[in-house]
């Protein structure tokens with residue numbers, strides 16, 4: 001299947017590790033020109049170099065989404081650039097685990113700025129170019145917690161559900177401009193984030209990490225954690241020309257983890 005991604009310009013956040021990295025690699029292998037974003041220059045430079053050696057087009061931007069200064073600079077640069085992006089992958093670090101009652105005001109505000117405000121501002125900055133070309137793809141990496149809230153991930157459950165409301169509203173506003181807006185819900189995909197969460201649960205409950213992992217695997221009908229490239233395949237399809245009539249949707253990549261229909 002020709003995905004029609006050759007030469008498309010993609011801006012990918014959280015591209016240094018895990019899901020964002022896997023999406024960047026798959027998009028680049030499909031011929032997209034990828035711009036990799038995160039805070040870690042060493043990891044981004046190394047990935048861009050590896051992709052270039054494979055004949056792909058890759059560059060990178062250092063951005064800390066929790067920094068107001070970094071966000072303002074990035075948004076100003078995106079708005080003033082001659083050229084723009086065709087594909088935006090809204091992705092980044094997960095918030096710290098906490099129960100709802102113990103989450104502090106400072107944590108709510110800083111997570112809102114890092115996870116939501118950054119997404120809103122960056123998306124607004126890339127839209128004019130997409131509208132001009134009557135083609136665009138906006139893909140949000142959220143979580144299975146937006147459908148089935150995850151214990152002790154209060155901030156994630158709350159703020160990512162807001163992304164869904166925002167994305168659906170935006171998808172209706174932009175559909176006639178050839179711009180699609182979709183969200184992907186990872187279940188439990190084998191990345192650094194998952195290791196941190198399993199270790200956190202082990203420390204909280206006094207169980208071993210191994211027993212936490214085994215208990216978690218029992219809740220997944222597929223019986224295993226997903227691989228980052230399995231997740232990335234869904235993102236690449238939603239980014240493709242072939243997915244032009246899919247918008248405002250939530251796609252689960254979870255091995256059946258979410259229990260509801």
Ligand SMILES: NC(=O)c1ccc[n+]([C@@H]2O[C@H](COP(=O)([O-])OP(=O)(O)OC[C@H]3O[C@@H](n4cnc5c(N)ncnc54)[C@H](OP(=O)(O)O)[C@@H]3O)[C@@H](O)[C@H]2O)c1
Nearest residue numbers: 014016017018019038039040065092093094188189191193
């Ligand atoms: N893996 C799963 O099964 C799963 C399930 C549900 C939800 N999710 C969510 O999906 C997202 C991606 O997951 P993942 O597993 O790929 O996580 P990950 O391995 O922890 O990767 C997070 C990425 O975000 C970047 N990042 C973190 N803080 C940032 C900041 N302040 N500014 C800019 N970039 C930042 C990190 O790069 P730098 O450190 O280089 O900045 C890294 O590239 C996370 O939000 C996670 O909570 C994942």
